[in-house]
Amino acid sequence: MEESIAKLMQRKAGPDTVVVKGWLRTKRDSKTISFLEVNDGSSLKGIQVVVDKGTFNNPGIIDQLSTGCSVVCTGKIVESMGGSQSVELAADSVEIVGECPSDTYPLQKKRHSLEYLREIAHLRPRTNTIGAVARVRNCMAYAVHTFFQQNGFYYVNTPLITASDCEGAGAMFQVTTLDLNKVPHTADGAVDYSKDFFGKRASLTVSGQLEGETYAMALKNIYTFGPTFRAENSVTKRHLAEFWMIEPEMAFCNLDGDRAVVESFLKFVFGAVLRDCPDDLEFFDKLVEPGLIAKLQHVVDTPFAHLEYTDAIAELEKAKVQFDFKPYWGCDLQTEHERYLSETVCHGPVAVTDYPKEIKSFYMKANEDGKTVAAMDVLVPRLGEIVGGSEREYRYDVLVDKMKALGMREEDYWWYLDLRRFGSVPHAGFGLGFERAVMYATGMQNIRDVIPYPRAVGSAEF
RNA sequence: UCCCCUGUAGCUCAGUCGGUAGAGCAGGUGGCUGUUAACCACCCUGUCGGCGGUUCAAGUCCGUCCGGGGGAGCCA
Numbered sequence: 001m002e003e004s005i006a007k008l009m010q011r012k013a014g015p016d017t018v019v020v021k022g023w024l025r026t027k028r029d030s031k032t033i034s035f036l037e038v039n040d041g042s043s044l045k046g047i048q049v050v051v052d053k054g055t056f057n058n059p060g061i062i063d064q065l066s067t068g069c070s071v072v073c074t075g076k077i078v079e080s081m082g083g084s085q086s087v088e089l090a091a092d093s094v095e096i097v098g099e100c101p102s103d104t105y106p107l108q109k110k111r112h113s114l115e116y117l118r119e120i121a122h123l124r125p126r127t128n129t130i131g132a133v134a135r136v137r138n139c140m141a142y143a144v145h146t147f148f149q150q151n152g153f154y155y156v157n158t159p160l161i162t163a164s165d166c167e168g169a170g171a172m173f174q175v176t177t178l179d180l181n182k183v184p185h186t187a188d189g190a191v192d193y194s195k196d197f198f199g200k201r202a203s204l205t206v207s208g209q210l211e212g213e214t215y216a217m218a219l220k221n222i223y224t225f226g227p228t229f230r231a232e233n234s235v236t237k238r239h240l241a242e243f244w245m246i247e248p249e250m251a252f253c254n255l256d257g258d259r260a261v262v263e264s265f266l267k268f269v270f271g272a273v274l275r276d277c278p279d280d281l282e283f284f285d286k287l288v289e290p291g292l293i294a295k296l297q298h299v300v301d302t303p304f305a306h307l308e309y310t311d312a313i314a315e316l317e318k319a320k321v322q323f324d325f326k327p328y329w330g331c332d333l334q335t336e337h338e339r340y341l342s343e344t345v346c347h348g349p350v351a352v353t354d355y356p357k358e359i360k361s362f363y364m365k366a367n368e369d370g371k372t373v374a375a376m377d378v379l380v381p382r383l384g385e386i387v388g389g390s391e392r393e394y395r396y397d398v399l400v401d402k403m404k405a406l407g408m409r410e411e412d413y414w415w416y417l418d419l420r421r422f423g424s425v426p427h428a429g430f431g432l433g434f435e436r437a438v439m440y441a442t443g444m445q446n447i448r449d450v451i452p453y454p455r456a457v458g459s460a461e462f
Numbered sequence: 463u464c465c466c467c468u469g470u471a472g473c474u475c476a477g478u479c480g481g482u483a484g485a486g487c488a489g490g491u492g493g494c495u496g497u498u499a500a501c502c503a504c505c506c507u508g509u510c511g512g513c514g515g516u517u518c519a520a521g522u523c524c525g526u527c528c529g530g531g532g533g534a535g536c537c538a
Contacts, residue, residue: 028497035497048498067488084498108473108488109499115530116473207538233463234536245538388538433538446531 004042013079013087020047020073020089023126024100026109027065034062036094038071041125044132044279048080048088049073061094067109068100068126114449121453121462129288132280133450136273137438143272144225144246144434147265153221153248158208160227163200164412171231172203173241204229209247209431210363210416213392216249216427217419223248225434235457237446240435242455249429255365255374255391258428259351262378262387263304266349271300273441280442289443296441298348299380305346309355309372312337315345332359333377338384349380362402364390365426376430383440389430396420 005022022040029035032053039046051062065071075091082088106120107127117124124130148155161175177197178184184192193201208224215222228245248265250257273281274296285292307315316327316337321344325334333341333352342350354372357364364373374391393399399420403410410417438450448454453462 026499028495028500030495030497030500031493033496035500037498050496081496082498103472103489106472110473110487111499112473118530228538230537232536235531236534236536237532239537243538385538431538436538 005038005040005047006042008077008089009043009045009047009085009087011077011087013077015076017074017092018077018089020049020071020075021097022046022071024065024067024069024071026067027062029062036065036071036073036091038073039126039131041131041134044128044283045085048082048085049075049091049094050078050088051091051094056091056094058093061096064096064099065094066100066102066105068102068105068107070097070100071095072097114446118448118454119461125452128283130449132277132283133438133442133444134452135280136277136284136442137450139273139276140269140434140438140441141225143269144223146272147268148221148223148248151221153223154215154219156208156212156215156219156222156224157226158205158211158224160205160229161198161202162205162211163198163202164210164416171233172206173229173231175202175204206230207245207247207431209249209429210413212247212249212429213427214415214419216251216429217423217425220251221248233457237448238436238439240447240451240454240456243447243451244434246432246434247429249427251425251427253391253428254426255353255376255428258389258391258430259304259306259353259376262351262376262389262430263349266378266387267300269437270296270441274300284443288445292443295382302348304378305348305350307341307346307350307352309352312341312345312352315341319344330356330358333385335384338377338379339382342379342384343381349378351376351378360390362406362408363392363399365393366398366402374428378430380440383436386436386440387430387432389428391426391428394420394424394426396424 002019002021005020008018008020020038022038025037025039025046027034027036034051034053036049036051037046038049053062072095073089073091074093075089077087078090080086080088107123112127114129117127117130125134145155175197178195184195186192193199196202205228207228208226212222212224224245224247226244227242229242230239231241232239248261250261274293281293281296310329312333313327313329316323319340321340323334323336323340325331325336327333327337341352342348353374353376354367355375356371357366357373360373360375364375366373376389377385378387380386393402396417399417400410403413435447435450438444439447442450444450448456
C-alpha cells in the first residue's frame with residue numbers, strides 16, 4: 001500500500017526518495033521556482049511540492065500543469081521555508097498522468113456555492129468542503145460499527161425489498177416487474193399482483209426495525225445499518241428519498257436501558273470524529289458552523305438529561321418565550337420546542353420519554369397510565385430531535401388490540417405477532433438517520449451535501 | 463401539496479424611475495515575488511432561464527412554463 005499524503009506530511013525531513021500521487025489544487029509560479037499543492041483526499045490540506053526550475057530536468061512540464069490535473073511527483077521530504085507547513089516535497093520529477101483543461105474544468109480555485117456543486121456531484125468530492133464531509137462520514141460509519149461490535153451487538157442485514165408496510169412510516173416506492181403499459185387486472189378490476197415478480201405487491205423498505213426485532217429475539221443485541229427509502233413528496237434540506245439508517249434492537253431491555261445505549265452510542269460516535277478528524281472539524285468550525293467543536297465536545301462531556309413528556313410540556317407552558325406553536329399536552333413537539341428543551345431547559349442533550357400514545361407508532365409499549373407509551377426522543381442543541389426510539393409492545397393481546405384499533409390487518413403482520421407468541425421478552429431500540437448525524441457533526445445545513453449522490457423528488461441525476 | 467424568494471459572463475453577484483448590460487474571481491498575455499485562495503497591469507467573455515403579452519422602447523412591468531433555494535406539513 002502506498003503512503004498517503006496525510007502520512008507523508010507527518011514525516012520528518014529525510015534522504016529517502018518518496019512518491020506523491022494526487023490531483024493538483026493550485027500552482028503558484030515564479031521565474032525560478034514553482035509551488036504545487038497536491039491533494040489525494042487523505043487530508044484537507046495537500047502537500048506542497050516545490051520545483052526548482054534551475055535544477056529540474058523537465059521545466060517545460062510546469063507550464064502544462066493546471067488545476068485538477070493528476071500528477072505523480074517524486075522527490076525528498078524537506079523542511080519547509082514557508083510558514084504554512086512544516087515539511088514539503090522537493091521534487092526531482094513531476095509527471096502528468098491525466099491533464100485537465102482549465103477552460104472547461106468546472107471547478108476553480110475559489111469558493112463555489114453548494115448549490116452549484118450539487119450540479120457537478122461527480123466532481124465535488126475534490127473540493128475542500130465535500131472532501132471533508134466524506135472523511136467525517138467515513139469516520140462516523142466506522143465508529144457506528146466499532147461501537148456496536150465492541151458492545152456485543154450483531155450486524156444484521158434486513159431486506160431492502162419488503163412486502164410489509166412497517167408502521168406506515170411513510171410513502172413507499174413500489175417495486176415491480178409488471179409492464180406498466182399492460183398491467184394485468186383481476187376480475188374485479190384491481191391490479192393482479194399475483195402476476196408480479198414476487199406474486200404480491202412489494203416495495204422498498206422504510207425501516208428494518210420489524211425484521212431487526214426478529215433477530216434481537218434470537219441474538220439478543222443487534223443493529224442494522226443500511227439504506228432506507230421514503231417516497232414522501234417533500235423537498236426540504238432535511239429529507240432524502242434514499243438515506244441510511246441505524247437501528248439497534250436489544251432484547252431484555254426496557255426504555256431506561258434504551259436511553260443508556262443511545263447516550264453512550266452518540267458520545268462514542270461524536271467522540272470518534274473529535275479524535276480522528278480534527279483538521280476537518282476545524283475547517284467546519286471556521287467556515288461552516290462557528291462553535292461546532294464546542295457543541296460536539298459538549299455532547300460528549302455532558303450527561304444526558306431526562307424529561308418525561310408531561311414535564312416537558314409543563315416546562316414549555318411556563319416558558320417566557322413566544323412559540324409559533326403553542327404547546328399543550330397531547331401535541332407533538334415542534335422543532336422550536338425541542339430546541340428550547342435542549343438549549344434553555346437542559347443546557348445539553350435531553351431524552352424526552354413517555355409521549356401520548358396518539359402521536360406515536362403502534363408497536364410502542366403502552367404505559368400503565370393508559371395515556372402514554374414508552375417512547376423516547378433524544379433532543380440536542382441546535383438541531384432538535386436526533387434519535388427516536390421506544391420500548392416495544394411485547395404483550396400479544398395488547399399489541400393485537402392496538403392494531404385492530406388502527407385498522408391494521410393481523411394477517412399482514414403474522415410473523416411479527418409470532419414474536420409475541422413464542423418466547424416474547426421486553427425489548428427496545430432506536431433509529432438514527434445517519435445523514436442527520438453527519439449534518440450535526442459537520443454543521444452542514446443541507447442533507448444533500450452530506451451524502452454523495454442525493455436522491456429526492458424529481459432529482460436522481462448521476 | 464401549499465406559501466415565499468430566486469434565475470444576468472465559466473463561477474459569485476450588482477443593475478435605481480422601463481431607455482439595447484457591469485464588478486470581482488476564473489481564463490489569456492506580460493511582469494514580479496519562498497509562494498500559501500500569491501500579487502500587479504492589460505485583454506477576452508453575454509440567446510439577461512424558455513415562451514407569450516403590455517410599450518415607441520423590457521434584464522426591469524404582466525401572464526405562463528421550467529430550474530434552483532428557503533419555509534410549512536411529515537418525518538429519520
